[in-house]
Amino acid sequence: MALIVQKYGGTSVGNPERIKNVAARVARCRQEGHKLVVVVSAMSGVTDSLIKLAKELMPLPNEREMDMLLATGEQTTIALTAIALHALNVPAISLTGAQAGIVTDGVHTKAKIKNITPKKVHALLDEGQVVIVAGFQGQTMEGQITTLGRGGSDLTAIALAAALKADLCQIYTDVDGVYTADPRLVPGARKLSEISYDEMLELASLGAKVMQSRSVEFAKKFGVVFEVRSSMNENPGTLVKEETRSMEDVVIRGVSLDKNQAKVTVVGVPDRPGTAARIFKALGDAAVNVDMIVQNVSHAAASPCTDLSFTVDKPDLLKAHKVIDSLKSEVAFREVTADENISKLSIVGVGMRSHSGVAAKMFDVLAKNGVNIEMISTSEIKISVVIELAKGETALRAIHEAFHA
């Protein structure tokens, strides 16, 4: 008999039929003798309609009140899920984040979990109840309702699993698990049976969209092993856990392509201390999210200047361009260019630490396929290159094949 924390996202509980499916799955798992804590999100669409209602009243509503408002979404789902379980004769009880003992700081709409007191959850589990907990929400020490921000329900599940010392945490979603590459782009992509936290983090930051980095970081910090799997079928998913020696035998865990980035190059930047800081502070103030940054050595010894390139999300390109333009007299660069026709191709794997020549092999494969590399950025377990947008998918498939990812 294991203690399992399961989390079901908004699509999995999107209507009464789907809530019944979730209840049936939970009932089967309980039948096998497990103790179960089930974390659910708001039904898909509910959070967006609540936000729309609030914005009809005020463009930038108060964040404390937004938390009061949005917390109702998950509270609705927990009650409905408990009722669906009762319909299957499974004893079940719903708890809000506050009732489940989830204490957060007071930063409304993006609160951090400070601690969890799982006494009540334990007591209810001991009574034989399936405990349904509202994801995404908590309460401050002073009794204020808070929400955890994007990906908050995953975080609730993983934090509860840590606090309860659960044997397993299952994140049910609308994909089957983590793949070596996007199966829609790479026909030979395989589902991974396991992946390390660090690899998962790199994939998350590369736009793999399975989970927010935040929850993976939390799981890593507290050593929570979790499985990403689909609520629509019975296939085993991908286990995310601490790196093991055998993981290093595989050089590359996955290959990813991000077509949603654009490149900005500031040409002829005077090579003075503080220049880069000035540029990226201005971008940060304008809430432009910068991903890759590449700066090369200076050209001329007399009046040293350099080119500075970075990538931003495509929708932010215009804003980024304007911000840089506004700095022209202050920073005294020569010109700024922008390029939307790029994509970012990345390979990820803890194995590359112990295998030399991974970068060389990647660049060689790209060259043989006539793909020019415009920017390169590396971490210990990742290599990313910026290439022409039109060649992105061909390059992705070639790299995936070359590394037998």
Added chain:
Amino acid sequence: MALIVQKYGGTSVGNPERIKNVAARVARCRQEGHKLVVVVSAMSGVTDSLIKLAKELMPLPNEREMDMLLATGEQTTIALTAIALHALNVPAISLTGAQAGIVTDGVHTKAKIKNITPKKVHALLDEGQVVIVAGFQGQTMEGQITTLGRGGSDLTAIALAAALKADLCQIYTDVDGVYTADPRLVPGARKLSEISYDEMLELASLGAKVMQSRSVEFAKKFGVVFEVRSSMNENPGTLVKEETRSMEDVVIRGVSLDKNQAKVTVVGVPDRPGTAARIFKALGDAAVNVDMIVQNVSHAAASPCTDLSFTVDKPDLLKAHKVIDSLKSEVAFREVTADENISKLSIVGVGMRSHSGVAAKMFDVLAKNGVNIEMISTSEIKISVVIELAKGETALRAIHEAFHA
């Protein structure tokens, strides 16, 4: 500067436009220098959709979970109302029933308020905040979310007014106040400027539909003066308060007609102790709500038997008929008859206690208008008669005119 508790029902906050209207009204009242606590219901239709969702999962959902579910309705409205006030630059903060210190017993879906700890509400008022409180809900000592049942938001407002020692409690609704008769039926009906708790209670039980008896009883018990008025205009409403001497100068406060009742007569009931108890216990077990009950003296001295008549809500008539039929062999009555074509006409007023001949005058007016009386029932401040349905409205107007109600 007064402390005022205002309550707005589901229709008054039914959409963002209406919430803005409520906010504007609250803002004006605050401008006049008052401290304000605003109790709101769920937006009209929301509670019904939530109930529908739950029933799609299970015909008789668990009551604790229904409370968890339904409490989200008011929580949504408080957040939206606070945001609408912020849009008008009015400092406002929302509180759930639990946060407002409303402690109830544990009878889910129809909990009773046990006590209110208004410390937090007082503190927020002292900070200059308009405090928005979720109606209809509370929390047990153990932290379970409860709801108060029908009319619960009125009860929240009146109980808060009592706990806060508010100067005034205003119940905003979709009618202008309490009338001497239904203005749709009696063109000469006048709005009452004041009415006693007891009169209001009698009118409530007569189907005047302005408020549930429960809230009026609570107000009476704690001496909370409240005003029933419309959220759609600026007209003063009706003040409900303890009886004053001057009230007795008016013989009849109001006249009401209930066309939603039906009459059942059990003919030839043996006049034995326990017979009536047996009949009404069976009706109670079948959840049939009985209103008027009339039993006359026995006919024959040898084998004494009597006729027993009572009224029920029209939709319950068939059920009542069946229940009585099933008792035929046990109770040994002669037969049972049912009549849907009746209405109940009532006059209410504390003044009738000190004015003799009120009943005689009522019966005389009815006789002069050719209206036959089928049943009579009286209380200290009320006389009700059952008459033919088709003559109900004529009789209502005649009585209203006769008493210059």
